[in-house]
Amino acid sequence: xxxxTWNVNSLNVRLPHVLDxxxxxxxxxxxxxxxxxxxxxxxxxxxxxxxxxxxxSGQKTYNGVAILSRHxxxxxxxxxxxxxxxxKRVISATINGIRIVCVYIVNGQSVDxxxxxxxxxxxxxxxxxxADELKKYPKLVLLGDYNIAxxxxxxxxxxxxxxxILVSPAERAHFQKLLQLGLHDSxxxxxxxxxxxxxxxxxxMGFRRNxxxxxxxxxxxxxxKSACQSAHIDKSPRQLExxxxxxxxxxxxxxx
DNA sequence: ATGGCTTATTGTATAAGA
Numbered sequence: 001x002x003x004x005t006w007n008v009n010s011l012n013v014r015l016p017h018v019l020d021x022x023x024x025x026x027x028x029x030x031x032x033x034x035x036x037x038x039x040x041x042x043x044x045x046x047x048x049x050x051x052x053x054x055x056x057s058g059q060k061t062y063n064g065v066a067i068l069s070r071h072x073x074x075x076x077x078x079x080x081x082x083x084x085x086x087x088k089r090v091i092s093a094t095i096n097g098i099r100i101v102c103v104y105i106v107n108g109q110s111v112d113x114x115x116x117x118x119x120x121x122x123x124x125x126x127x128x129x130x131a132d133e134l135k136k137y138p139k140l141v142l143l144g145d146y147n148i149a150x151x152x153x154x155x156x157x158x159x160x161x162x163x164x165i166l167v168s169p170a171e172r173a174h175f176q177k178l179l180q181l182g183l184h185d186s187x188x189x190x191x192x193x194x195x196x197x198x199x200x201x202x203x204x205m206g207f208r209r210n211x212x213x214x215x216x217x218x219x220x221x222x223x224x225k226s227a228c229q230s231a232h233i234d235k236s237p238r239q240l241e242x243x244x245x246x247x248x249x250x251x252x253x254x255x256x
Numbered sequence: 257a258t259g260g261c262t263t264a265t266t267g268t269a270t271a272a273g274a
Contacts, residue, residue: 204259
């Protein structure tokens with residue numbers, strides 16, 4: 001079973017890239033973030049044509065998450081239980097007996113901003129909710145744009161980023177707390193090239209110079225750890241004309 | 257160098273992303 005996550009930075013703009021990527025990679029499940037469109041604009045028909053069922057939770061301009069699947073999608077839920085949030089950042093469903101949770105975690109803007117405070121609250125609520133979800137669904141995968149680079153090796157220039165979002169100690173502590181729930185960073189279960197990143201700034205020729213961060217992740221629960229076969233980041237869509245600033249992150253699970 | 261790009265908005269500049 002091939003699972004993937006990709007922040008597309010506007011599905012309206014990126015749909016051709018997504019369709020090409022689905023055709024070339026044939027994932028069983030692809031989670032999307034930053035669709036930036038209302039449900040009424042979501043391209044259900046084009047995705048169905050490509051062989052994918054889809055569920056979406058979107059809004060105009062900002063945020064928006066979706067799960068695409070070649071298989072039946074059941075038990076869909078939107079958002080975090082008992083947490084009022086106007087921002088569409090979470091969508092979940094069960095596919096092939098695995099609980100898929102697709103998240104677009106808050107960016108936070110800067111560590112001294114209200115948005116950062118919201119990020120901290122949001123991560124706290126996510127943690128509490130996931131503790132319950134893991135009891136309900138031992139086989140769980142948490143995929144998405146976390147907006148957290150967990151370690152210095154996930155940042156192209158740790159010294160330059162001290163004091164910035166994505167790498168602050170409080171954000172990293174939240175990431176570690178997720179791992180303490182019994183989740184595993186699937187990318188790090190396998191040997192990876194140094195300076196492996198999933199996002200590169202559009203500016204300053206960030207991609208060509210590999211000035212990136214690894215902030216998109218696929219965490220798997222204890223019950224799925226031994227099923228992980230391989231994990232990688234597919235940089236190829238980042239090289240296309242008018243790309244998303246994020247690349248797809250991929251995990252292969254065996255069938256057991 | 258507080259910028260550097262890209263996207264969306266009922267725009268002609270601003271906000272947000274990371």
